[in-house]
Amino acid sequence: MAISDRKEREKEEMKIKILEAAKKLFLEKGFEKTSIRNIADLIEYSPGTIYLYFKDKNDLLFHLHQVAFQNLIVALINPNPAEMAIDRLEDMGNRYIAFAYENPEMYDLMFVMEAPIDCLDNADEIWDDGMKAFDLLKFLVMDCQKEGYLGEHELEDASLMVWSFVHGLVTLKCRKRLQMFGDDEAGTLERMMKSYRVFVDTIIGTKEK
Template identity: 45%
Template sequence: MGINERKEREKEVLQKSILTAAREVFLEKGFDQTSIRSIAQKIEYSPTTIYLYYKDKDAILFALHSEGFQLLASKMEVLNLVENPLERIKAMGRVYIRFAMEHPDYYDLMFVQKSPMNKLDEDHEVWQEGMSTFDGLKFSVQQCMEQGYLPFNDVEAGSYLLWATLHGMCNLYDRGRCKVLDEEKSEQIVDLAFAEFLKMLDAFGR
C-alpha cells in the first residue's frame, strides 16, 4: 500500500470514528447538547481535528441524517416486490412507523430537526435523500391513481397528504403530545390510528 492510499484509509477511519462518536453523543445527550467539543472529547481528539473533516455541527448531523435514510431505504427495498400499489403504500406506512418508533433519534434528524437542512441551504444543494424517499411514494401513488385505488387529482399533493398524515402521527407520539388521550390508549394510539388510516385507504379503493 502506497503512502497516499494509507493516508486516505486513515482519513476514512477517522471520519467513521467521528460519526460513531457523534451518534453516541447524540443518542446520549440529545440534539441540543451535542457539540463539536463533546464529540472531540469522545474520541480524544482536539476540536480542530474534527473541523478538518466537517466544517460544523450541521455537517456532522447531516451525515448522521444520511445514515438514517440509508437504513430506512434498506427496510423499504423489499417492498418493491409488492405488485399491488395500494398494498405497497400500506406496507410503506408500516415500515415508516416502525422505523420512527425503533429509531426515534434518526427519525428526529431526518424529518424534524432543522440542522441537516441548514447544511443544504448553505451549500445550495438539493435534498437528495428526502427526494429519493418521496419519489418512491409518488411512484406508488401514481399507480394507485391510474388503477382507481386513490381519488387524488394531483400526485404530488396526494403523496404529501399521505406522508404528512403518517409523520403527524409519529411526531405527536415522539414529542409526548399524546398525553391528552385516554391513558389506556396513549401507548397504542399510533397503531390504532394507523389501522383507521388503512380503513380510509381501503374505502378510497372501493
C-alpha cells in the first residue's frame, strides 16, 4: 500500500473514531453538556487533533446526522418492491422499524435527542437530509392514494400520520417502554411489526369503493 493511501485510510479511521466518541457523549451527556475536550479525552487525544478534522461541535453533529440519514434512506429502499403500493407501504414501515431496532443509538440521535439544530450553520442541509427520507414515504403514499387509499386526506398529512405511527412504535422501544409486554428482543420486534400490520389493515379497510 502506498504511503498516501495509508495516510488517507488513517485519516478516515480517525474521523470515524471521533464521530463515534461524539455520538456516545451526545447521547449520554446531552449535546450542550458535551465539549470538544470531553470527546478528546474519550479517544485519548488532544482537542487540537479533533479540530484537524472538524470545525467545531456543531460540525460533528452535522456529520453524524448526515451519515445517519444516508443509512436510513438506503435501508428504506427495497431492491425488489411489491407491485401494489399498499404492500410497499407495509414493507417500508417494516424496514423503518428494523432500522431503528438495529440502530437504536443512531435513531435516538436523529429523532429523539434534544439538540439546537436550528442554530447550526448547516441546519438547512440537515433538514434536507430528513426531507429526502420523508419524500420516499410521501411518494409512496401518493401511489397508495392512486389505488384508493387515504385519498380523503392531504398528501403531507397522510404521510405524516404514517411516519408518526412507526416513529411512535420505535420511540417506545428506544425508551424501553415496550418491556411492559414481557417479550424477548425477537418478540418485541415481532410485536412492533404486527402492530404496524394492524395500522396498515386499518388503512386498507378505508379504501374507497
